[in-house]
Amino acid sequence: MDNTVVHVKNVHKIYGKKSESQFHALNGVSLHIQKGEFVGIMGPSGSGKTTLLNVISTLDRPTQGTIEIAGSDLTRMDQRKLADFRSEQLGFIFQDFNLLENLSIYENIALPLSLQGVSSKKIEPLVTNVAKKLGIEQILTKHPVAVSGGQKQRAAAARALVHNPAIILADEPTGALDSKNAKGLLEAMANLHEQHGVTIMMVTHDPFTASYCQRILFIQDGQLYKEIKRNNNRHDFYKEILDVLGEFGTSHGIA
Template identity: 50%
Template sequence: MLEINNVTKTFGTGDSLFQALKGVSLSVKEGEFVGIMGPSGSGKSTLLNLIGTIDHPSSGTVTIDGERASNLNQEDLAKFRRNQLGFVFQGFNLMPTLTVAENIVLPLTLDGEKVSVMTKKLNDISEVLGIESLLNKRISNISGGQAQRVAIARSMIHEPKLLLADEPTGNLDTKSSKDVMRLLSELNTSLNSTILMVTHDAFAASYCQRIVFIKDGELSDEIIRHSSQSEFYDDILFSLKQLEGEADDF
């Protein structure tokens, strides 16, 4: 599904050059739920931006479902991003002037989809996510946890090949965080959705099947879940301590 080959990313010019990524290579299979963790400034968000085609690598390649985004022109790239990728952000990025339903179908609206098709997909995804009762409400009238569910619905309504989540629980309380992570896990299991999530939260990461650790722009370690979620959580904490000495820094 995703193949990252020897990717580098350099910012700045002349004496102010900063290499954010240093030859990163990573493969993600279809249906995997993979977490990316590391200290602040380690390159997590830079890597996610490259995968999401928001930015381009300085060298190396990013291939998603056989397609290299760097080979596409701006129009085709925008279409590829809308059709093949789903995005879930910490800040929700919802349109406050629109209803929940209007926010969810926005990707389909931009593609000029038929109303009948949009209605069916809206009903299907809202039922899966348990937000049918919210469809006619404004974003300002729902809770943070509900808003993140709406954001997930919007990201999934066009059935993307790859869902990218950037700190999806960062603005949520403990209960809402658990609800959102359970939801992402269920989407991964029931719909075979491929999910790549950047997080600093070890508990959120424990819902993943595999964790990749990045430090100073390089992949430093990887652990795979072989047992219970609680045991995997302990494994993640141990790996974080090994990486930086203190898991609290993440």
């Protein structure tokens, strides 16, 4: 059985029109992500990480190349199909939680399903189930203002997962958290991957955050630079990540 969830084939992204000054942000990137993997994307500031995440998440289109997710070729879909695809097959976790303050945690998690028109009767067990996986069953009736940053981000993770997407895409998910809450979120994400086979791709500049991944792709100047896999304990992987970041030199800010 083919377990490929994401297949990026020779993707280029050029910003700017032909008549203007152009910038080649992605320069022939190819990668695979298998079902159940927890993959990190790292690289210096300006290397193309956000651009890569945006083309995979259907928020932007590549200039050249193809992207397949769960067997569908995104580059062949029109905007309407892409919007449906996004809401059914993708889950997002952003740096700043993006929870709606007027809704309870329960309602926030339920939102992707409510928007798809799923009945509240069907929604209830799905929300309870993901809340359990993320350890936030006890805060479902609260509003975002009444819970910690770490709990908000776990609620955001639950919302990303509730419709059982093919992949969760996370952009600096620990960026707004203190170290204790960051650790709690990362352990929850690692648990989703290890215990529940959830597929996650995460962009981060932070080596500690990245050390929770199983595999890391480093990009530089819009191209794949190196790939490392975690086959030892997390602490050793962390040191390995620092070594690769060191190769980018101090002239590059890592962001």
